[in-house]
Amino acid sequence: MLKSKITLKDIARELEVSVSTVSKALKNSEEISRDTKEKVQAFARLYNYKPNNIAISLKNKRTKNIGVVIPDIVHYFFNTVVRGIEKYANAKGYNVIVCLSEESFDKEVINMEMLANGSIDGFIMSLSSETQAKKDYNHLKEVTQQGIPVVLFDRITNEVDCDKVVIDDQLGAYTATQKLLQQGRKRVALITTDDYLSVAKSRTEGYTKALLDAGIPVRDELILKLPTMEMDEEAIRDFFNNTDMDAILCVNEIFAVFSIRIAMEKGFKVPEDISIIGFTDGMLAKYANPSLTVVAQHGERMGEISAKMLIDKVEDESDEEIFQTKILEPTLVLRDSTIN
Numbered sequence: 001m002l003k004s005k006i007t008l009k010d011i012a013r014e015l016e017v018s019v020s021t022v023s024k025a026l027k028n029s030e031e032i033s034r035d036t037k038e039k040v041q042a043f044a045r046l047y048n049y050k051p052n053n054i055a056i057s058l059k060n061k062r063t064k065n066i067g068v069v070i071p072d073i074v075h076y077f078f079n080t081v082v083r084g085i086e087k088y089a090n091a092k093g094y095n096v097i098v099c100l101s102e103e104s105f106d107k108e109v110i111n112m113e114m115l116a117n118g119s120i121d122g123f124i125m126s127l128s129s130e131t132q133a134k135k136d137y138n139h140l141k142e143v144t145q146q147g148i149p150v151v152l153f154d155r156i157t158n159e160v161d162c163d164k165v166v167i168d169d170q171l172g173a174y175t176a177t178q179k180l181l182q183q184g185r186k187r188v189a190l191i192t193t194d195d196y197l198s199v200a201k202s203r204t205e206g207y208t209k210a211l212l213d214a215g216i217p218v219r220d221e222l223i224l225k226l227p228t229m230e231m232d233e234e235a236i237r238d239f240f241n242n243t244d245m246d247a248i249l250c251v252n253e254i255f256a257v258f259s260i261r262i263a264m265e266k267g268f269k270v271p272e273d274i275s276i277i278g279f280t281d282g283m284l285a286k287y288a289n290p291s292l293t294v295v296a297q298h299g300e301r302m303g304e305i306s307a308k309m310l311i312d313k314v315e316d317e318s319d320e321e322i323f324q325t326k327i328l329e330p331t332l333v334l335r336d337s338t339i340n
Helices: 008-015 019-025 032-046 052-061 076-091 106-115 129-134 138-145 169-182 198-214 233-242 254-266 285-286 299-315
Strands: 065-070 097-100 122-126 148-152 165-167 188-193 223-227 248-250 275-279 292-295 327-329 332-334
Touching: 008 019, 052 148, 065 076, 065 106, 065 198, 076 097, 076 299, 097 106, 106 122, 106 129, 106 138, 106 299, 122 299, 129 223, 129 248, 138 148, 138 285, 165 169, 169 188, 169 198, 169 248, 169 292, 188 198, 188 233, 188 332, 198 254, 223 233, 233 254, 254 275, 254 285, 275 299, 299 327
Parallel strands: 065 097, 065 122, 122 148, 148 165, 165 327, 188 223, 188 248, 248 275, 275 292
Antiparallel strands: 292 332
16 A cells, blocks of 8 residues: 555555665656656656655755764764765865754754755754654655665664664673773663663663673663763762762763763772773863773764765666664773773
8 A cells, every 4th residue: 555645665565665766766767667657656746746846956966965964063973074074075076065063853844954955965964852752764765765865873763764873882891891891890870872772872872881791780860861962960960969980981082071071070099999981082072181081982983984875876787775783892992081
């Protein structure tokens, strides 16, 4: 049974041809036989097919531009990913247009619609926290159903068929927590966000698994879950005031650097009294005092891989719809905030 609003994919499935063939047939492409064109066009008329304006403008011409939508530019990680995307894309003759969703679902959708007016050949995206909280991915599905390439990185969803690039967040958190336990820490705390954020969920799972594998129970009072990745000084201060801990794993660099500051304000020595590890090997981590031990996410490499996957899809003339998820291995970079 066809949906009331049919897509290129629906037509392709019903007629047992590729999405690319349907798209070309609807545009009277000379590459497609007359019989196939007539069959596709008749079917499209019968079911009142309406082309998606986002997709149609994207596919009409090759622009050699890539649209990148990221949640923010505060976190150093996203800067490194964009640098990696630009490095690879520029070498291949592509320009990169960057937009910020500022963790807003509406702004993410508006950015996609704005870029998709014929400005770009495809998207590289990391989902906003609101999008992951709402679990509404229709704006992504509309684009991918028209055969427009999308690559998701870092914050992803399995509800959208597209290429993805992530680090093994669970392994990163597991390795970091294990390191703290090996150093003799008994009360390892976690500062994270609510589980709707895919990266936070995976990092919480890694932390939990490391504790359980070491025979240590998971204690809710040692876990602080903030609503977003944005800094909440008051919540972190309250956590320090009300929690007996000797180590902290933070899901980003900013939480970790602020935790060092609060620990020292309270008279703790870092790392003698309390060890701290964060995610992202950025400028804050390197120049903090003491310098921060981190789980490096290899953002630049992630950006290069994302750009390669997207450009390969843009330039691929075949009709194959094969999507892959590349998982990078995180690295623990030891510095002065832990006993090394």
